[in-house]
Each structure stands twice: as C-alpha cells, then as structure tokens.
Amino acid sequence: MSKFPKLLVSAALVATLATPALAEKLGIGRAAMPEEIAAWDVNVLPDGRGLPEGSMSVLDGEAVFIDNCASCHGDFAEGLDNWPALAGGRGTLRDERPVKTVGSYWPYLSTVWDYVNRSMPFGGAQTLETDEVYGIVAYILYSEGLVDDDFVLSNENFTEVRLPNEDGFYVDDRVEVEFPVFATEPCMENCKDAVEITRKASDLNVTPTDDAGRPLSTIPDVTAGAEAPEEVVVAAVTPEEPPSATEGPDPELVAEGEKLFRQCKSCHELGEGARSRTGPHLNDVFGRVAGTVEGFRYSKPMVAAGEAGLVWTEETVAEFLADPRGYMKGTRMSFRGLKSDDDIAAMNAYLKSATE
Amino acid sequence: MSDTPKFPNTSRRGFLKAAAGGAAAAATAGQAAAGTPDPAITEVQPWAQGFGDGVDAVPYGMPIEHEAHVVRRNVDWLTADVISSINFTPIHALEGTITPQGCAFERHHSGAIEMTKQDYRLMINGLVDQPLVFTYADLERFPRTVATFFCECAANSGMEWGGAQLQGAQFTHGMIHNMEYTGVSLRTLLNETGIKPEGKWIYVEGADASSNGRSIPLEKALDDVLVAFFANGEALRKEHGYPVRLVVPGWEGNLWVKWLRRIEVTDMPTESREETSKYTDLMPDGRARKWTWEMDAKSVITSPSPQAPVRHGPGPMVITGLAWSGRGAITGVDVSLDGGQNWREARLAAPGEQKALTRFYLDHVWDGSEMLLQARARDETGYVQPTKDQLREIRGRNSVYHNNGIQTWWVKANGEAENVEVS
Incomplete structure (x- = not known):
C-alpha cells in the first residue's frame, strides 16, 4: 500500500534522525499466555475468523x-x-x-x-x-x-449472509482524483472578479451563546477603559455549620453522588423540566410506585413489580442499584450496577437532594 | 452596514495609505485621554503593596480565573449524550502551536476511563513470532522518542459541509490539538515480538468499554507511529488516554487509540465499526471512500474570528492562524482580506514541521473597512488547500469527514466577525 512512495521515503528519513536505531531484541515483556490472548483477542474478521x-x-x-x-x-x-x-x-x-x-x-x-x-x-x-x-x-x-x-x-x-452494501466502498482515491485539481500553482492576484457573501452562520443561529448572545468563550474586551469582564462566579466559600443528620444530606456525599450520576445521564433526566428519555425521569423517585411514570414504556417485570407493591425507597433503590439485572430480571436498564455501598449511599443522597 | 459589502482591491499603496491614517486613529485605548494621567500608573495599586500567593498555594496550577473563557466547549445538539461525544479546543484563544492538555479537545466513545499504571497491560499478538505482554514499567525501559504532532478528528469542520453554520474557530476547527509526545516507537515494540511474513496490517484497540479499534497498514505502523505516555512534558491526562495512547502522525484522530491495550498483527483489515459505518466518506454516487486516513492540508485564521473580534479599531493589527498537513510539512500560507480575490503570503512563526501545527501571521494595518478573511495552506507535496466549493464539486455534501475547505470570516467595520461563505 504505497500510495505515496515519495512521502514515505521522506518521512522515513526524518524518523531515522529522531528514533534510536534498533535491531537487537531487548528481552523486555513476557510471553502472552493462551488464556490471556483468548480473553482479549475477540475481534471478528469479515471472513468469519474469530x-x-x-x-x-x-x-x-x-x-x-x-x-x-x-x-x-x-x-x-x-x-x-x-x-x-x-x-x-x-x-x-x-x-x-x-x-x-x-x-x-x-x-x-x-x-x-x-x-x-x-x-x-x-x-x-x-x-x-x-x-x-x-x-x-x-x-x-x-x-x-x-x-x-x-x-x-x-x-x-x-x-x-451478505449485507446489501458490501460493494458500496472503494479505497481512498484522493491522490488520483483530487490532487491533480488542487495541487496547482496558486493564484495570488485578481483571482476572481467579484465576491459576494452567499451564506451566513447568523441565518441558522445554532451556536451555543452566552447571556449577551455572543458565541460561548468569546474573548473578553481587555482594552483599557473597557468595562471589566463579568466576574467569574466561583462558588462562594463561606464557612458553614457541619451538616447534622437531621438537616438533610451531607453535601460531600451529594457531590460524590452527582459525579456518579454522570453514568446515568445518558438515559435519565433529573431536576427542573426533566422528562423521560431512554429511561424514566427521576424527579420525586422516592415514594414512587415502580413502573408508573406516565408515558414511559417499562419492561413487563418492572410494571409487574409495581403492581405487586414495589415502591422506590432508599432501601429498594439501594438494592436495585447494587445489581439491577439480578434484582429485576428482565429490566431494560442496561446499567451494570454500582460497585460499593458507599457509591450507593452517595447516589441515594444525590437523588434525594436533586429531587427535593 | 450593508449585507453586500464592497471589498476594495487591497494594493500595496492602499496599505501604506491606511497605515498613515490608522496610526492616529489607534492612539486611544490605554493612553492618557485629554491629558488626564492614567490612574493605573499614578495610583499605588494593592498588588504593589501587599503580598501575592505564597509558593505551594496551588501545588498544580490552573490558569488564572481571568482566563476562564479559555475552555473546551461542546455543542450539545451534535451528539445523543456526553459519554459518546466530542468537544472543541479553544483555538481562537490560544497562541503558538502547542495545545495545553487541559483544554485540548476530547472525543470519547464510552467516556474517559480511569486506569492506573499498575493495572495497565499492553498485549501484542496475532501474526508475530512471540506474542508478548508489557506492563507500564516495561514500556518505560524501551528507548524513547520525542516528537510533536497534531491530532485532528476526521469530523473537524464536518458541520460546515452544508454551509456556514457555527460561529467561531473553536466550533468550526477546534477538533484538533498539537502536543509534544514522549513514547516508544511502535517499530521498536514490533521488533520485540517479530512479525510473520503474512502480517500486513495491525489492529489496535483500547481498554475502555467502547473498545474502539482500528486497522492500520503495516507500512504505517513501522514508519512513525508512537506508543506515547507523556504529552507536553507531563503524563497523559485521563481524557487523553492515561497512561498510554497511540500516536498516528498525520492520520485521522480516531486511529489514535486511547488506553491502548492490544495490538494484533493480521493479514487483513478487521473492518471494525469505526472503519466501516463511521469514518468512511459518502460520495455523491452513493458509494463511499474508505481508508481515508491522511488529513489533507488545512488552515484557519484563529484571530480575528467570531469569538475573537477586533476591539482596538483601525491601525496595526495581528492576523494569525494555524496551518497543518497530514502529508508532511506546511511550506506556506496565503491570506486574503477580500474573500479570495487577492492573496498575500503570511509569515510563518517557524518553518513548517512534519505533521505538526504551524503558526502564521499577517502583520496588517487595518483601514477599518470590512474584510473577508481567508487563509490557504500549502504543503510539501504541492497540495494547495481547496475552497469548500471545490471540495463539494467532487464530494457533494454528505461525506461528513475530511472537510478541509477554506474558511471565511467576515470582519465588519465594528470589528465583529462572522462565519460566512462567499462566491
């Protein structure tokens, strides 16, 4: 596959300068065992090998x-x-x-x-x-x-079994098709008669913007006399009373739970305006009868569990999250579960704080 | 401001005239206005009296809070969620050529995983004389190489195929970073296992749940590919594949497998999901190009741009940007102020390096009239960066990847800039 013989040669020369020459083996590493290869080498080739x-x-x-x-x-x-x-x-x-x-x-x-x-x-x-x-x-x-x-x-x-589009691909031909068109002496002067704007991004208006309507991350104006850029809001560090058991969840635990919730976010929404997506929304999940969010299509076992009286509480959520598919055989939730009791406690704390 | 601006032919004489007028107009900001002394100078400032932070106030520093805008950004409508997604380097706010790891774009297929060096293993198997397993500590004992390369996602500028869409170089061109890597040449590791004569390809895969894997022809594997563990002098950041990633110079970012766990020598490509259903380029006839690995020569003006407007008014200004080619070194960059009617050769900050970002400058005296800024890169193969329309003529609008067409920024008289396309 020498599509660019000339380039490969020049790249090789450069590489020689920078890379230590080596021919002898150094004897570093150990032999891979057959069981190890079997565990990792699972890719399947188009001819079915593997x-x-x-x-x-x-x-x-x-x-x-x-x-x-x-x-x-x-x-x-x-x-x-x-x-x-x-x-x-x-x-x-x-x-x-x-x-x-x-x-x-x-x-x-x-x-x-x-x-x-x-x-x-x-x-x-x-x-x-x-x-x-x-x-x-x-x-x-x-x-x-x-x-x-x-x-x-x-x-x-x-x-x-062959797929319909098997012959729909061909090997990169940019060098043959495009280079002759593009690799020419570039024009420097009077290259076209007139120039007109044909498309403007402002017509679409799909760029994420700040409150002032500017694209996010616009560089602040630092010319002297310019209005000082808006203060970056850093969470105020005010000394607070240590949390007590009666005053709601431990903020550290909640923060830990919020981090863990990232793995849930692709399916579950939580907080203001949350709606069901690939998983049901989790607002007010505590006290909810299992399988009852309006409009969400649950697995049959989940609906049955709710009909049999399953209500989501800290205890039942903890049991479910420890091993979702063990706890609720047939659930559509593909999440494999949280690893430790600490994580489950953190998740419970976060779910509670975010839905209150 | 009219929507159909005129773009005067910017002759050399025109520039000289503008220079004379512009110098006076520019004498405003930061200087004594109407004879009033500048209090920033005449008044003793608090920082000149008290103390700053002591050493160790921050054992590993973050940028000062006044630079809080210099961060990665994503565009949430692009992907279904943030786990299999991408964000963008703030190239409009960076200078030089090296991208700090902390704001270099991320692309994950299953999130950025956390792995320790102790848990790290690299297996090389398949058509080799001796399949081997290396620990991280093993990799540290091989002779090392240091080299700087850009990594560009094949989908960089992919949202612009249909027309000007996103406001800002970060969003249109920010799926790129450029780092100085330290690692071991893949050639060195393959020398350790030996390669059987039937071996023609390698298949590389990561340890994360997506197990992202790609096939690479053996010629490339034995050429300049690195197994890297440092970037910009420090360990790879988690989001860049800590502790070990593959570096495939000049080729699309999807091949640069993070959390690299296995390299298999094969006699044919695996044809994985990422090299069939994705990272193939649909052409107008309904067929698709595959194995479009090289990133063609490309450039973009990073400032001024929509997120980096001109605030200083007419007069001397810096027009700057980045250029790169996956096929070798950048040999030159031309800049147009009038939408491609006339071009001037930009000044390269340093001679172009192999498959690395090149910084270019046009030291310009702005007369305050509207500009349609463009940059055009040239590389050592003789390739000249095409216009978007030239690309569309061959590829149509549905190839998603490899959009290296010339970008246009419309800089208005008030210094604001917008992403546009021109005739």
Whole structure:
C-alpha cells in the first residue's frame, strides 16, 4: 500500500534522525499466555475468523433485543431520539439526508457481530452471552427484511449472509482524483472578479451563546477603559455549620453522588423540566410506585413489580442499584450496577437532594 | 452596514495609505485621554503593596480565573449524550502551536476511563513470532522518542459541509490539538515480538468499554507511529488516554487509540465499526471512500474570528492562524482580506514541521473597512488547500469527514466577525 512512495521515503528519513536505531531484541515483556490472548483477542474478521460457536433464532433474538437494545434503538431497530437507527434507509445514500444503517450502509455482518459483542449495550458492554449476540444480529437482519422470521443465525451459516452494501466502498482515491485539481500553482492576484457573501452562520443561529448572545468563550474586551469582564462566579466559600443528620444530606456525599450520576445521564433526566428519555425521569423517585411514570414504556417485570407493591425507597433503590439485572430480571436498564455501598449511599443522597 | 459589502482591491499603496491614517486613529485605548494621567500608573495599586500567593498555594496550577473563557466547549445538539461525544479546543484563544492538555479537545466513545499504571497491560499478538505482554514499567525501559504532532478528528469542520453554520474557530476547527509526545516507537515494540511474513496490517484497540479499534497498514505502523505516555512534558491526562495512547502522525484522530491495550498483527483489515459505518466518506454516487486516513492540508485564521473580534479599531493589527498537513510539512500560507480575490503570503512563526501545527501571521494595518478573511495552506507535496466549493464539486455534501475547505470570516467595520461563505 504505497500510495505515496515519495512521502514515505521522506518521512522515513526524518524518523531515522529522531528514533534510536534498533535491531537487537531487548528481552523486555513476557510471553502472552493462551488464556490471556483468548480473553482479549475477540475481534471478528469479515471472513468469519474469530467467531465463537453459538446460535440463536430471530424470535429469541427479538426478546434479547427488546431487553437490551430497544431503549435506545427502538423495538424495530428504528432508533429513538438521537440514537442511531439500525435498519431502514436502503436506497437513500444519494439523498440529501441519507440514512446509514446496517441494511443501507454497513458492508460486513462481522462488523455488526463484533461491535455488539464488544461494545454494546451502551453502559453494559461485554455483558451479553455469545448466543445472545447471535440473536441480536439475527433480529437486526430480520428487521431489515434480509432473513425470514424462522431464521437461526449461527457461526456455521454466518458468512452466507451478505449485507446489501458490501460493494458500496472503494479505497481512498484522493491522490488520483483530487490532487491533480488542487495541487496547482496558486493564484495570488485578481483571482476572481467579484465576491459576494452567499451564506451566513447568523441565518441558522445554532451556536451555543452566552447571556449577551455572543458565541460561548468569546474573548473578553481587555482594552483599557473597557468595562471589566463579568466576574467569574466561583462558588462562594463561606464557612458553614457541619451538616447534622437531621438537616438533610451531607453535601460531600451529594457531590460524590452527582459525579456518579454522570453514568446515568445518558438515559435519565433529573431536576427542573426533566422528562423521560431512554429511561424514566427521576424527579420525586422516592415514594414512587415502580413502573408508573406516565408515558414511559417499562419492561413487563418492572410494571409487574409495581403492581405487586414495589415502591422506590432508599432501601429498594439501594438494592436495585447494587445489581439491577439480578434484582429485576428482565429490566431494560442496561446499567451494570454500582460497585460499593458507599457509591450507593452517595447516589441515594444525590437523588434525594436533586429531587427535593 | 450593508449585507453586500464592497471589498476594495487591497494594493500595496492602499496599505501604506491606511497605515498613515490608522496610526492616529489607534492612539486611544490605554493612553492618557485629554491629558488626564492614567490612574493605573499614578495610583499605588494593592498588588504593589501587599503580598501575592505564597509558593505551594496551588501545588498544580490552573490558569488564572481571568482566563476562564479559555475552555473546551461542546455543542450539545451534535451528539445523543456526553459519554459518546466530542468537544472543541479553544483555538481562537490560544497562541503558538502547542495545545495545553487541559483544554485540548476530547472525543470519547464510552467516556474517559480511569486506569492506573499498575493495572495497565499492553498485549501484542496475532501474526508475530512471540506474542508478548508489557506492563507500564516495561514500556518505560524501551528507548524513547520525542516528537510533536497534531491530532485532528476526521469530523473537524464536518458541520460546515452544508454551509456556514457555527460561529467561531473553536466550533468550526477546534477538533484538533498539537502536543509534544514522549513514547516508544511502535517499530521498536514490533521488533520485540517479530512479525510473520503474512502480517500486513495491525489492529489496535483500547481498554475502555467502547473498545474502539482500528486497522492500520503495516507500512504505517513501522514508519512513525508512537506508543506515547507523556504529552507536553507531563503524563497523559485521563481524557487523553492515561497512561498510554497511540500516536498516528498525520492520520485521522480516531486511529489514535486511547488506553491502548492490544495490538494484533493480521493479514487483513478487521473492518471494525469505526472503519466501516463511521469514518468512511459518502460520495455523491452513493458509494463511499474508505481508508481515508491522511488529513489533507488545512488552515484557519484563529484571530480575528467570531469569538475573537477586533476591539482596538483601525491601525496595526495581528492576523494569525494555524496551518497543518497530514502529508508532511506546511511550506506556506496565503491570506486574503477580500474573500479570495487577492492573496498575500503570511509569515510563518517557524518553518513548517512534519505533521505538526504551524503558526502564521499577517502583520496588517487595518483601514477599518470590512474584510473577508481567508487563509490557504500549502504543503510539501504541492497540495494547495481547496475552497469548500471545490471540495463539494467532487464530494457533494454528505461525506461528513475530511472537510478541509477554506474558511471565511467576515470582519465588519465594528470589528465583529462572522462565519460566512462567499462566491
């Protein structure tokens, strides 16, 4: 792959000057053990190499998909909110707004299997069983209309499935196609007759701005006599009474909980104006009957638990967060749980403080 | 101010005339007005009487609070959440060429993870003579290299394909940083494992939950790729991959895997999610370019710009910006004040370096009339940075990545600047 033989040579010369010459091995490091390689070397190649033994049907895959993927990607892989659609969009790649999905764009099924296996579900990567990965991939194929509902995907038949856009890619040809156009003697004078403004960003007005309407991070005016820039508001450090047990939660614990809540934020909103997104909003969660936020589509077990009398309290939230899927088998929440009792206490403190 | 400004042909004579008038007009700010002495000088200031902070007041310093605007920013409508997302370097407010780690843009696919050096392992396996595992302490024993490179996200300026959209160099061009790395040449590590003759590619992946992985041809792996653990003289910051990241000079940032945990020598590319469904460039015929690794020559004027308006009025001013090329060194930058009708060669702060940012200046005397500022980079291959329309003619508007078209800032008579496109 020597697309730029001349450049590679010049880069190599420069590198030689800066890099220590080396031919002898230094004997640093140790041999990787087969078990270690097996644990980490799980990527799957387009020809199917790397696939482990396993299988699942479309129908069983649908159930796994609903539980693990649908909260972001939708029951039919159509994508919710800003989360990606996984199916649909075929025939749109020349459109003004192309829809790039497994069916319309991805070239290799191995990529889907590999990505689901290693990186999904979001927030709970590497928690799926091998068979479940086959099931999810089978269901995505079914959603795209590429297989029938009685299809079973396995390592045996995997490479027989080809994606529609496999031939839709070609190797970078910028050097052949674009260089001859761009790499010319640049014009320096009278390069065009007239210049007119054709587009203005102010017509769209989508840049994040400050209170004065300026783009965020605009440099303050420091010319002498200019109005002093607005004071940066730093949280006032006023000595306070140490918190007592009767006066609400420990602020340090709340702060710790707020940090931990970052991992929840991609699905759960909390505070003023919070609404349900891929997870239900968490305002006034304490005292709420499980599975009852209006308009949110819960898993069946969550609704059933609420009907059976489950109410979210500090105790039940703690038990749920310690091991969500153990506590509520079949929950759609892909979060793997908080590691320690301290973290759970902090999260409880934060949830309490933020909803009061 | 009219929406159809005229842009006078800025001849040399024009500049000299402007210089003569501008010098007088500029004599205002910071100087005695109407013979009143400046109290900043005549009055004893508190800092000249009492003490400042003692040593150790801040064991590891942050910038002074008056620079609080110099921070990374994100654009929340760009991504579904902040865990798999990106933010932007405040390039409009930085100078020189080195990007401080603390405000260098971040791109995470599963958040910035916390890992200790003690827990760090790097495995090299696949088509090698001897698969090996290195600890962090092992990596520290290999001969080291120091070199400065830019890292640019392939999607930098990607929001501008459809037309001028975001106000500010930070938002249009801020998915870039430039750091001095210390690390071990990947060639050195691959020499330790040996490579079987069938080995043609490497696959590199990170330790975070996204396990972001990319395929790189062996020629590149053996050329200038670094396994880095220091940046700008200090350990990598958490958000830049502490303790170890890959540095792939000149190539798109997605290949610069953070929290690097494994390198596999393979006989074919893995075709991972990040090199098929993402980081491929959709073309007008509905097919897509793949393996578009190199970042083509590009430049942007960082000041003046929408977040860095001209506050001093007419007279001498500094027009400055950054230029870079993933295919080698920048050989020159031209600046236009009239939307590309006429160009002048800018002054490079230092000769262009391989695959690193170059700072350029145009020391200009502004006559106070509107300007349409543009910069145009040239690199050692003879490539000249194209206009956005030249790119669109070939690539259409849906390729998302690799938008290196010429940027235009409309500087108005009051010194405010706006992101525009011109004919």
